[in-house]
Amino acid sequence: MSACELTIELDRQERSYRAGEVISGQVKVIVQANCECEALQIGIGWTAHGKGNSGVSNPRYQSLGQESWTPGQVHRFPFQMTLPDGPASFKGEIFAVDWHVEARAELSRRKTPRTREPFDLVIDSLPRGRNYRAGDPLQPYWKPPAMRKTSTANNQVVFLLFGGALIFTTVIVALGDGSLAGPVFVVLAMIFLAGAGLCAWALRSEIAELLLGDVSIEPDRWVVPRGEELRLIVEVPRIKEAPISECVVFLTGRERCVRGHGRYQSVFTEEVHVDLQTVELTDPIHATFTIPVDGPLSFFAESNSVQWEAEVRIGLPWWPDFKRAIALDVVPAVGEVMDSPDQRGQPAGWETEEVEELGPVW
Numbered sequence: 001m002s003a004c005e006l007t008i009e010l011d012r013q014e015r016s017y018r019a020g021e022v023i024s025g026q027v028k029v030i031v032q033a034n035c036e037c038e039a040l041q042i043g044i045g046w047t048a049h050g051k052g053n054s055g056v057s058n059p060r061y062q063s064l065g066q067e068s069w070t071p072g073q074v075h076r077f078p079f080q081m082t083l084p085d086g087p088a089s090f091k092g093e094i095f096a097v098d099w100h101v102e103a104r105a106e107l108s109r110r111k112t113p114r115t116r117e118p119f120d121l122v123i124d125s126l127p128r129g130r131n132y133r134a135g136d137p138l139q140p141y142w143k144p145p146a147m148r149k150t151s152t153a154n155n156q157v158v159f160l161l162f163g164g165a166l167i168f169t170t171v172i173v174a175l176g177d178g179s180l181a182g183p184v185f186v187v188l189a190m191i192f193l194a195g196a197g198l199c200a201w202a203l204r205s206e207i208a209e210l211l212l213g214d215v216s217i218e219p220d221r222w223v224v225p226r227g228e229e230l231r232l233i234v235e236v237p238r239i240k241e242a243p244i245s246e247c248v249v250f251l252t253g254r255e256r257c258v259r260g261h262g263r264y265q266s267v268f269t270e271e272v273h274v275d276l277q278t279v280e281l282t283d284p285i286h287a288t289f290t291i292p293v294d295g296p297l298s299f300f301a302e303s304n305s306v307q308w309e310a311e312v313r314i315g316l317p318w319w320p321d322f323k324r325a326i327a328l329d330v331v332p333a334v335g336e337v338m339d340s341p342d343q344r345g346q347p348a349g350w351e352t353e354e355v356e357e358l359g360p361v362w
Contacts, residue, residue, distance in 0.1 A: 003035040003110050004069060006103050008117035015119040017083055019126065019332075023119065024080035027103045031069040036108035040064040042079045043102050046087065046121075050095025051268045052257025053303035059102060086332075087299050088123040092255045093270040095304045123297065125333040212244075213237025215324050217312055223329045224308075227293040230328070234285035234312050245315040249287040251275040252311065253295055253330070258303040272296055272306070285312075291330055298330045 010025040017023055027042060043059030064077040081101075090097040099121045104114035209215065213236060220231040232249060236242070253273035259266045273295050279285050289310075299306040311325035 001032060002113045003031070003033040003107055004037075004105060004113055005030040005032065006105060006113050006115040008101050008103050008115055010101070010117060010119065016122055017119055019083055019085045019088075019121060019123045021083055022080050023083055023101065024078070025101070025117075027064065027077045027079065029069070029073075029075040029077070029105070031071055031073040031075070033071055035069050035110055037067050037069055037105050038108055039066055039106040040077060041104050041106070042077075042081070044081055044083065044099065045102060046089075046097055046099045048095060048097050048299075048301050048304040050092070050257055050304065052095060052259045053261075055301040055304055061104075083121060085126060086121070086123055086297070088297050088332075089120040090296060090299060090306070092272065092296065092306070094255050094268050095257050097299060097304075123332045126331075209322070211238065211242045211316065212314060212322060213242075215312065215314070215322065217310060217324060217326045219310065219326065219328065223331055224291050225331055225333045226291050226295055226297070227333045228291060230289045230291060230310070232287045232289070232310055234279075234287065236283070236285065236314070239281060239283050239285075243317055244281055245317055247279050247281060247285060247315070248313045249277050249279055249285075250311040250313070251289040251291075251308075253306065253308045255296075256305045256307055293333070295330060297332060298328070 007028040007030075008025060009028060010023065023044070027040065029040070041061035041063055043061040045057040045059035047057075048055040062079065062081065064079060067075070069075070087097055089099055098118055100116040100118045102114060102116045104112055106112055215237075216235045218233045218235070224230050230251070234247070234249065236244075236247075251273070252271060252275075255268075255270045255272060257268040259268070273292060275289055277287050277289075279287050287310075291308075296306045298308055308328040308330045309325045310328060311323060314322040316322065
């Protein structure tokens with residue numbers, strides 16, 4: 001039996017709070033055995049859980065004091081904390097982000113009791129001048145957007161297989177009688193043709209790029225508030241010479257979860273928003289999208305994320321579509337100008353750790 005029982009009682013019955021609001025309440029302690037409380041602490045944090053590995057933030061705790069407790073005592077310790085600018089609570093198709101208040105009592109020579117109380121962090125907009133990402137040190141895995149191109153790792157393997165089959169075929173023919181009807185040559189010729197096909201498929205983007213040139217996508221901004229327009233410029237250097245059948249530009253938001261580690265990873269994705277436009281073949285190509293007001297905000301954790309991207313697909317006759325994409329960061333809508341500067345945008349030293357559970361921690 002634990003030496004004491006902790007309960008968190010929030011001042012508001014409605015468990016929905018907005019970014020920047022103060023969350024307050026009290027920690028109720030029912031003492032069941034003599035114990036020395038070296039530190040009663042309170043903090044806030046989030047968990048990301050679903051089909052992927054669970055991610056848990058490590059809260060920065062505030063101390064509510066230290067005391068000696070005896071059985072039968074009931075103590076109440078008030079607290080209040082200012083909520084950060086994100087990440088927002090999220091209920092998706094394959095994972096969720098849930099916020100909680102956590103209390104724990106560091107007892108001398110006893111197991112540390114702890115408890116959590118859930119709440120929702122709602123972010124419709126943030127005042128102008130506050131940076132959602134800079135004010136969100138809970139997401140250390142965010143990286144600057146970058147152009148996504150086809151990986152060449154598999155292409156190198158195909159080159160090796162194709163080159164090996166070609167060299168082996170040449171050696172057999174050179175050492176043999178030169179007959180093209182021999183069974184060994186027929187088998188090797190089939191391997192050669194299969195390798196050539198695989199090589200062409202692996203290099204489909206590179207071959208298409210020889211026809212199109214170095215295709216690039218330039219947004220008017222990488223960080224886009226919800227409800228605002230995103231303007232894209234697609235540069236296709238050889239758009240007038242290349243035999244292009246059509247060009248389609250996509251705006252896509254998707255959830256992504258990773259379960260397992262290393263060779264045993266499984267990746268799950270679910271599209272939450274898809275918008276496409278068949279654009280005119282002008283030089284350059286222009287496309288304009290509006291980020292949905294109720295769309296999910298970008299979220300970046302190690303095994304769970306909400307990712308937004310803009311992608312261009314260019315159709316070529318008798319050839320797979322050429323594809324190129326860029327990552328975007330969707331943030332809350334911009335509100336009114338602040339009356340005074342807000343310093344909460346400075347990183348507060350919060351970290352994220354990964355746990356193995358696939359469900360909520362609390």
